[in-house]
Amino acid sequence: MNIRFYAPLWGNTLPFDTFCRNVKQAGYQGVEMDFPFDQNEKAKLLAVLAHHDLEMIGQYWQSAEKYIDEHLVNFEKFIRNLGSANPVFINSQTGKDYFTFEENKRLFDMASKLSEELGIRIVHETHRGKCLYAAHITRHYLTLIPELRLTLDISHWYAVHESLLSDQQDAVQLAIGHTDHIHSRVGHSQGPQVSDPRAPEWKEAMESHLHWWDMVVKAHEAKDTTLTVTTEFGPPSYMPVTPYTQMPLADQWAINVHMMNLLKDRYGIQNYG
Structure with a gap:
């Protein structure tokens, strides 16, 4: 089974070179990240990634525009900018939950057009507030x-549906058949991120996520295709914090490395470069 693991840039506060060195030493194959428009800054980031022999997944999340025409223009601008960095593929938080089907379809159609033009695969993330919420x-x-091909971040659906999705199995199984990429964050019925997936009180939520991820792995095994995983536990205050002090309840980096190693052990993946 071929599974490749990526670290999220989200939450990093270290110099990029230090971060990439840590990513490589931990056993990841790359980084999932957005990119600046400034060409010099972009070149510097790409040089650091190349120096550490790390791949890059482009991440689009900047879905801020309220009206579809403006949104579509900026969507194309961001996707083209990511495409110019030659990522493995682009993960897109596409659309808005309040756009109509026809409006969101304009974005999917644009993504398909750009994917063909740029020669870069674009997958669409299941994310709260976006089209596939x-x-x-x-x-x-x-x-x-x-x-449509998906990034399955099923933790969002746990929060949206206030459940472990036992009553949504048909919908989840359909999504699994379209999944190319996973964000392996663990959510629960009251939120998209548990405080610490290593804690025993989150065992049921963890096992529920593993159940769905196992199905994704089996689907890729059957097709002999590569699955990619970003261990996307987020920083404070996405990560729960203590009142008043705002101190995080756990260490984001340690949790993400733990999730990578847990999944490598579960699926028999050897550390490789």
């Missing part, structure tokens, strides 16, 4: 646009 909504889109 819920299991049943994603099922609707996949039924009408079956060529």
Whole structure:
């Protein structure tokens, strides 16, 4: 089974070179990140990645524009900027939960056009606030646009549906068949990120996520395709913090490395460069 692991740049406060050195030493194959528009800054980042022999997944998340015409223009601008950095693929938090189907489809159509033009695969993330924010909504889109490929961050759906998704199995299984990439964050029925997945009180939530991820792995094994995983536990205050002090309840980097090693052990993945 070929699974490649990526570290999130999200939450990093270290110099980029130090961060990349840590990423490589931990056993990741690359970094998932957004990119600046400044060409000099972009070149510096790409040089550091190359120096540490790290791959890059481009990440689009800047879905701020309220109206679809403006949103579409900026979507294209960000995707083209990521494409110019030659990523392994682009992970896109596409659309808005309040856009109509027709409006979000304009974004999917633009993504398909850009993917073909740039020669870079674009996958769409299941994320709160964006188009694919819920299991049943994603099922609707996949039924009408079956060529869509997904980043499955199922932790968002746990929060949206306030459940471990036992009543959404058909929708989740359909999404699994379209999944190319996983964000291996663990959510729960009241939020998208548990305080620490190593803690025993989160055993049920962890096992629930592993159940879905096992299904994704089996689907890729059957097709002999490569699965990619970003261990995307986030920083404070996405990570729960203590009142008043705002101190995080756990260490983001340690949790993400733990998740990578847990999944490598579970799926028999050897450390490789």
